[in-house]
Amino acid sequence: MKFASFVINNSASWGLVEGDSVADLGSRYPDLKTAIAAGGLAEAAKSAAGAKRHPLSNVTFLPVIPNPDKILCIGLNYENHRKETGRTEVENPTVFGRFANSQTGHLTDIIRPKVSTQLDFEGELAVIIGKPGRYIPRSEAWGHIAGYACYNEGSVRDYQRHTHQFTPGKNFPATGGFGPFLVTPDEVGNVGPLRLQTRLNGEVVQDTTIDQMIFDIPRQIEYCSQFTRLEPGDVIATGTPGGVGSRRTPPLWMKAGDVVEVEIDKVGCLRNGIADEA
Numbered sequence: 065m066k067f068a069s070f071v072i073n074n075s076a077s078w079g080l081v082e083g084d085s086v087a088d089l090g091s092r093y094p095d096l097k098t099a100i101a102a103g104g105l106a107e108a109a110k111s112a113a114g115a116k117r118h119p120l121s122n123v124t125f126l127p128v129i130p131n132p133d134k135i136l137c138i139g140l141n142y143e144n145h146r147k148e149t150g151r152t153e154v155e156n157p158t159v160f161g162r163f164a165n166s167q168t169g170h171l172t173d174i175i176r177p178k179v180s181t182q183l184d185f186e187g188e189l190a191v192i193i194g195k196p197g198r199y200i201p202r203s204e205a206w207g208h209i210a211g212y213a214c215y216n217e218g219s220v221r222d223y224q225r226h227t228h229q230f231t232p233g234k235n236f237p238a239t240g241g242f243g244p245f246l247v248t249p250d251e252v253g254n255v256g257p258l259r260l261q262t263r264l265n266g267e268v269v270q271d272t273t274i275d276q277m278i279f280d281i282p283r284q285i286e287y288c289s290q291f292t293r294l295e296p297g298d299v300i301a302t303g304t305p306g307g308v309g310s311r312r313t314p315p316l317w318m319k320a321g322d323v324v325e326v327e328i329d330k331v332g333c334l335r336n337g338i339a340d341e342a
Contacts, residue, residue: 173336
């Protein structure tokens with residue numbers, strides 16, 4: 065199953081995506097996060113046949129989970145990215161957070177802030193938590209996943225490098241693309257062989273498979289659930305591969321008018337334009 069969050073006629077809703085349309089399920093639960101928390105995705109999907117449908121071309125996509133309790137990002141989680149940054153090997157995942165308003169949806173603009181020209185792309189697989197838990201063992205981690213989505217963990221590099229903490233450069237409003245859909249695990253299957261590709265204006269700039277992660281998804285869930293309780297609708301952005309713009313010579317920054325895509329096999333293709341902050 066595929067689910068999307070969207071705005072139609074100035075009202076936010078969510079629904080089941082089938083082909084080129086979405087069945088509006090906003091009358092069942094107020095938002096996708098609430099449906100996940102209630103364990104209601106399958107039940108809600110059964111009611112889709114009688115629900116009002118909207119062409120996808122008529123909706124404005126929201127981030128898949130517009131209102132997550134938390135967004136946890138895993139840094140330096142592909143060996144080729146670790147090497148290009150010159151960072152040393154570590155025994156545990158590098159984790160930092162994003163705020164909900166730092167995200168934007170599919171086919172909406174990522175905003176380059178007026179205080180910087182160093183806006184970088186980071187294509188990633190996002191994991192959406194379905195079942196809450198603390199101290200989740202790796203052996204049980206897959207059972208806590210509601211689904212997957214594409215993520216562009218856009219980074220304002222100069223602000224990221226002001227100190228050793230990543231937070232400022234990772235939280236400018238509308239710099240992180242998240243979408244287009246939540247795709248359930250039964251539809252995705254084994255994530256390891258899936259290809260992740262980032263394209264900037266049609267040029268491939270990142271290309272890998274998910275199994276090249278240093279810390280796999282069960283390890284990420286295990287580790288994150290040790291220091292915080294994972295809640296339904298929480299997002300884990302699982303890390304970006306090598307090829308980021310800041311490590312190229314010369315650097316490759318995103319600018320107004322650019323189009324960036326993050327595509328993952330069986331998960332979808334997230335597409336965003338780049339616009340300057342007003």
